[in-house]
Amino acid sequence: MTSNVKFRSSVAVLAILGGMAGPWAAAQETSDNEGRLDTVVVTAQRRAESVQKAALSIEVLGEDQLERRGVTEPADLTKLTPSITVAQNGVYPQTIIRGAGDNTANGLAPTAVSYSVDGVVTGQALGVSQNFYDLERVEILKGPQGTLYGRNATGGAVNLITKRPSQEFEGYLTGEYGNFDNKRLTGALNIPLSNTLAIRGAFNLVDRDGYLSDGTDDDVRQSARLQALWQPNEVFNLRVMGDYSHTGGKGGGAVLFPRQPGTDEWDALSHPINNEAITSANFGLHVPFLSDSYMDLDQWDIMAEANIELGDFATLTLIPGYRDIKLDHRTYNFGLRATTDPQTHEQTTFEARLSNQTDRLKWVLGAYYYKENTYFWWDVRALAEPNFITNFNVLNEIKSKNESQAVFGEATYSLTDRFRVIGGLRYTQDEIRKGGSVTDTAVIPAPGSPYIQSGKLEFDDVTWKAGLEFDVSDQSFLYLTASKGYKSGGFFYAPDEGETNSFDPETLHALEFGLRNRFFDNTLQVNIEAFYWEYEDQQVTAVGYTDLGAVAYVTRNAGKAAPRGGSIDVVWKASPDDTLGFAVNYTRARYDEFMIDFPADLAGLLRTGPLCDVGGVMTNEAGNSVLPVDCSGAPLQRTPEWSGTANYEHVFDLGSAGDLRANVNATWATSRYLSSDFYVPVSKTDGYTVFNADLTYTPADSPWSLTLYGRNLTDEAVYQGGIADAVNGFGGPDFPTFYESSINPPLTYGVRATVDF
Template sequence: MRGVFALAGSGLAIIMAQSPAFAQSASTDAAAPRNNEASATQDQAGIQDIVVTAQRTSTTVQRTPATIEVLNPTDLVARGVGSLNDALSNVSGVYIQSNNKGLNVNIRGVGTGLDSAAGDPGVNTNIDGVYYRQASTIASGLYDLDRIEVLKGPQGTLYGRNATGGAVNVLTADPTFDFGYRAAITVGNYSLLRTDAAINVPLSSTLAVRAAFGSESRDGYYDTGQDDADRKGGRLKVLWTPSSSLRLLAGVSYSHDGGVGPGTISVSEPEGSRHAVVNHLPAGQLDAKLLTVFGNLEWDAGPVRVTFIPTYSHYLYDYIGTNTSFYSQQRAREKQFSSELRFSSPVGSPISWVAGLYYYNDDLANYSNLLDLGVINDQPNLKTRSYAAFSDVTAKVTDSFRIIGGVRYTKDNKKQIGTTVVGGGVTVGPFDGVLKSNAVNFRLGAQLDLTPTVMAYATYATGYKAGGFVPDEPGYNTFKPERLRSLEGGIKSRLFGNSLQLNAAGFYYNYDNYQVSSLGFAHYGGLSALVFNSQGKTKIYGLEFQASYQATSDDQIGLTLSLMHSEFGTFIIPATPVTPATDVSGKKLPSAPSLSGSAFYQHDWHIGEGKITARADTYFSTSYWSEFSHAPNSQRPGYTRTDLSVTYYGDNGLWSVGAFVKNIENSWVVSLKANTAVGDYFLQPPRTFGATLTLKN
């Protein structure tokens, strides 16, 4: 790592040496547009500025003191990306684990091993400003997108609990007062059929509605037909602006995921195999539904801006079939209500501030039945109540120097009620309990404009992730809250007349009671999510680089690199019925390769009022562990994955037709390893290809 820091220092010297060549300054804060693909400012040559709301105020990526990557819908559609899993797999430093209940997001080695009732995620996932405990519940929401923002590093002050690794913001298009429509249809191998459509209708000068629909169906990636897709969703938004100072948005969305369900690969299969584990029992069936009702009130009251976001969602999950070599049934019913009230300074104030209150209410009923072993895991019901108050301030000391400060108080209450029934009707438990915890998190930092287009920043922040219950485990029925101290410093720059963008960041994390989770066998024989706390301090540190070069008006090149070191402190994993106690002290964290990154090249050919865009993307990673206990066969070799796309945009972009290929190498990328006696793998998609037609007005 010493050589890497030397390289970073050399890069800083180069940036400062080139400062006289700067042609333009970064754009100032502006209201963030929400009308599809308008998040990049259009009034400058070279690399465009991208406006985000990641810090609860509107600013550009280059002016935000944090590491942020933004994905826009035009690129995603052209490259054949149709799911949150696919989209985030293209971001360096982000690792996706998927299993039978959806996907889990890890950023810089921080996240969760499972999407389950046992623990909360380490990455805060939101859609249109609303937090969802399970990222899988919004996996069908990638239609009629405005953008996806990926924030790396702890976001505890503004995003609260369960943001120790970062945050993912999925933002969908809002209604506007211009009539318009857009539609995209994609076909491909594995009988892929994907649709994405929306229509926007202004009903008056103050009232507009927008309706959107998305769907995807395809055959399974496994020889058995498992790991297929059968999902659809719809969304309706209504916007009312009775005055220039008041904006009311209300909406409802519904999604359904079906199909055969997931499949796994045995560890004994050779690499490249797609022969799913077969237990000679009936094929599975997935049935997951999500209904959400949401609102957003924005009122400009003069010296203060008021925002109120209430949301209610109801999630039903039902899966029966093959799951890690056994035939099981899993059901979940989750009702979530949240509301956030924010007060903020007007745009352009010398002191930019935001303060607010937050309430979160989640009721989860979980049930699983391991049928072929004669064991029933009736997992306890879990009730969560969370309350928070927060404030964040950025104050301008001089025209080029700003200081940052924020604080958040969180109070969590969790209650578990339930029993486990084993073979013969014998009841064990009950596994009841109440957990209460609270935390005060803060961040301190500074921003310095070294030149009009070079900004350096440094932040120190703390984070917190709530503790919880481990269903069916008498020996370790609860686990402690996770707490974090982090330090990050970085530099963001534009060079050579806005044609070259160079960003770099270094980070250091120090965790107490770091939470890890795994899929394994509980004491009464059932397949369960197991969560443990490390006894010593867990450390993660690294460097990230991002470069974009607009070589000509038609040629763009990009490169990202993520270098990371991680290690557990003292950490002895308790024994389970099928695995002995394991000492992983000093070993690497899962989902944390030492080196990963991506590169792309894009070229445009102009033909009359249209153009052809060709793009090549490659992603690479060194070896990594897919399971925290470092069990046999859980270390995966490094890989490269390359995607190609070519698209013709006609009539100045009003329609397009294109083709894509993803994972040309057909790389065998392990998403998750189940820590069971069988030791199965969940895999990322193989090579896929297809074509897309889009229309818009």
């Protein structure tokens, strides 16, 4: 199906259903019994406020919507809002918002979208999936968050807010079973131990077979969380939280582009037909994809949050956090087998804030400290038969240490009762060290010689935010903001020595406008946004020369881009039993400048699409012969020009028998490139429309409910990200270009039962 056909289908969905899954999710959760839309409270700006009065681009996904749509990891967020795309690369979620994001694939690569759990940043995105349970909400902040969130939030931030202990004895237990032998048991128990102390425990157990033919893309997790909240008086409270999780199974997998005859969309790279196709296209040389992937990830965290009222002056908030991750896994990517045993991350964070708000002034001042120690042993090897690279085996023993510290402040001042100004600054210092060695048997001069990894990088930057707020009326709010975000530079690992293999920071400047409205006695919500961004020195990973002339996947600062666009979100509570709405997003994201140097010695392997021009051989700054590839004007990866969501819900009143809630929703997007690998045509995927439905029965005056659900009802293949095969092209220009991609789940269905107590 072509992208135009799918786009027309998407428009039809909007016309028929007229609903949405973004702000609708939270609005639906908090709608009252009189059929009005209630206030949705967020804390994205370090204070509690209505989302309709928050001067930032934000989507809020409520607890009920997260559960009903099966959101259990970052990649699932795309099910609710295509303004954020998350591709799963092995254990790493690669997140992009409006064209700004990253291709994180290892423990050294910094992220461009910051994930946090209850205010504690997760420096390694591989550990965030384990926290998607017993959540109150998820806040998706679009665009640079350089003042309050700091480094590595150029694309935005995703805040996971867990349910806090309360003074009510309550809990729930949910059991679920579905196809792919999906078994899930989750629950929570909240116990007030006294009028000043409460605890809350929660757990999540998941065991599901893989979606792909070799068992990859499975889900095997066990997680538990315990919190305690102590509030001895009105001026002090302390919350302490600890959690542990384990992830097993095979882990993430990938499929082959173009799809081969005799296979379906979810046949993995290791499928015999796929293996044979790649072998035939490369004169019999093949790095086979096997089915021995595995995942063994352990993580535990502890954090605390103390709030102290300092009279009328301010509230002091202290948030220390500690995270420990240990990962052993094997995956196939880039045509190579990679085994990590082990990879460890030790993260310590501390944030201190002073804040206050009066009728005229809202302000926050703070300081932040981040430290992470990383170690991994990484064995990358090729298994080609017959071959000239049988001995190819790169052994990486890498140690890195990241330290970051910052001071920040932001204030909103009321010039009149309806007009306010916003100002904020943040100063950040980063220090990144690396050590260890790389032994590469495939490079000259001496096979097997270790390349000593050592070096230190230092960066600093000032990021800021300025803006205006205006209350057009009691139910209409307008904002205009300008801001800057910063993502630190760093190292990539490759067979070079010293302080080589580094890249500089990237920055993003943003201008954003928003108008949020409620009409007709809080039954109709219409929110409009527009944005213009300038993206400079974007960090891009591609095949190239390292500084000492070795061929590797290198990360460079490749170019400039200017994403711009807008969105409209509508929610209409047509009656106490009917809710409709729609959301449409437009993003035009093109590179103004995008230059990548490709090794001239590998010219026979270079494949480009019509969006890129290849220049003549030239010498780069390191003295290597390269082919300059100019992809200026090409779109940013994984960013559809048009996307949206649709939703309709009706509640059937069954009288004394209870009620039946029916929901139908859809998510759609137009075509997009899955990566910026020289824009080979096969990396462009068609548009899609995904339909979902669920039906929930709740007996009258009963603590239990039963839900039947179906997701991706038309079995649509939705691809999220990928990369060209590393051995692609050995067969010459007359052979096909192969591409490996992650893929969303096929049709899934099941039954879920919940008991509240």
